[in-house]
Amino acid sequence: MATNQQRREAAKRKLDRQQARRMDRSKRRKKVAAITAAVVVVVVVAAVITLSVLSSGSKNPPPANSAAPTSSSAAPPPPSAVNIPTQVAPPLKRPTAFPATVNCAYPADGQPAKPATPPPGANVSAQGTVPATVATSAGQIGLTLDRALAPCTVNSFVSLARQGYFDNTSCHRLTTSPGLQVLQCGDPTGTGSGGPGYKFNDETYPQLSYGRGYLAMANAGPNTNGSQFFMIYGDASALTPDYTVFGYIDPGGLQVLDKVARAGDDGSMDPSPGGGKPNMKVTITKVS
Template sequence: MSEPGVPGQRPDGGRPDGATPPPGPGGPQHYQQFFQYPQWQPPVPPRRTSPAAVVLIVGSVVVVILMALAFLAWGYPGFLREQDVKGVAGARPASSSPSPSPSPTTATTSAPVSLPAGARAPMPKRSKPLADPVTCAFTPEPTSPAPKKVALPPDGPASSSGTVPVSLATSAGDIGLTLDRALAPCTVVNFVSLVKQGFYDGTSCHRLSVTAGLQMLQCGDPVGDGTGGPGYSIRDEVFPELTYGRGVLAMAKTAQPDSGGSQFFLVFGDVEISPEYTVFGSIDDAGLRVLDDVARGGIDPSRPGIGDGSGPPTVPVTFTHVTTP
């Protein structure tokens, strides 16, 4: 008889459930080696996620949520919205606009484009002339590197008198500009620096607007979608008497002050915006005729826009060569 202390065996050698053990050598002992209870093992605690993994997971979720909210707020990032007076800003979206905006009606490529009858608007003038010279300073933006490498314009004194001619040779025709130092001397220094470094050569005008209250062609982005710049920013040179009529050349920027860089806009019609965008020159008559032809071509429906009546022009405008003496 087996010892009563053997696990899994009754004192009479039978099975724990009362059944008769199977015959064979050794009798109950043979049965015992197959029906012993498994040896007890201590419980294994569940594995815990490390703090680093938790931080990584939570961070990824937050990034995805922020990207989704940004997309819902701003839409396609290549353009800015007219509703926030960033219709001529063209560099980067900003959270708010410091002034009320025009509410132009949405234009389509099938609608006729209404242009002024060739009348040139008077150029704005400062009621109080600037000191001569003025001191210029340009701010690098390490987080916004230039797609085309350029050197910063020189800081320091700049004349606030005289003009500088610039010729824009484009795929749509030649456009002549006259830069006016009396209006914006540091902006003129910046533009001339970019021209002489060949920054604008090969770039295209990415945005045309023919809507009432915002009739202009926006250019100067090396990326070609409204998001590019030279890798630095320049100060605004604005004054209350600024207006933006036919023939005016002005700098683009975001809704934030002092955020201009390389993008500019050429006004061929009516532009009703607050005086927040630096005017630094004028467009010649031949250039206005070129702009009129581009405007009559309308917006290219096959390329993405932002639904505000502006977008890439149907008639491409690419700068083949930009020069200045």
């Protein structure tokens, strides 16, 4: 028969075995939980990687700063939101008319961008008009050159046209902002700095204003006219009366200019002098 001491020791051994089993079960549960959590993490990571790989092959739009692919058969740029007024400006008349003939001076001015000879300057007519056609890659632009407005300017323009000075040259600058909507041409270098190797005086007057349909000379300051000219297709209210107007653009020519303007410019000349090269390239093939 077991003594009390023996019974106490047996009970203690039983309790120790029970505690050991509980500790073993607890360790196994923790180990299983840890393994399960690890498996879940692996599955989630694998799923994320799989989705990433799949989505990288989809045709998502490129980021805004990525380069667009180029192609010779690429579609033209979308139309610009430029607001072009449709009202054509009325014909101009000088407040004081020139005499029937004037004398013009065409002094030398740097190296010509393309070989050119200044026109004769004596007894230049200040009466009547000269029709002209500017054939371009964007379409044909008809002009009426007005000797009564600017005889020396018309004399120079006609001379350069007859010499082929404008042939195969590009219109290098387009502006579309309100107050200055023009296409500038007449520089064989396409940079805005080229001229015919001579210059001549302005034929402006203080009351001069500008509007849709006018043809005017570009310059680098007072009395520095050369070969560069601009065609006003829209608003030009920002211009001060410092640019010689010497003719007008016909309705068909304005439609060509509107088309070029709506294609926009590349902004390469912003903020000064403004605008940039036309997105729709304009090459003058012949002025006749």
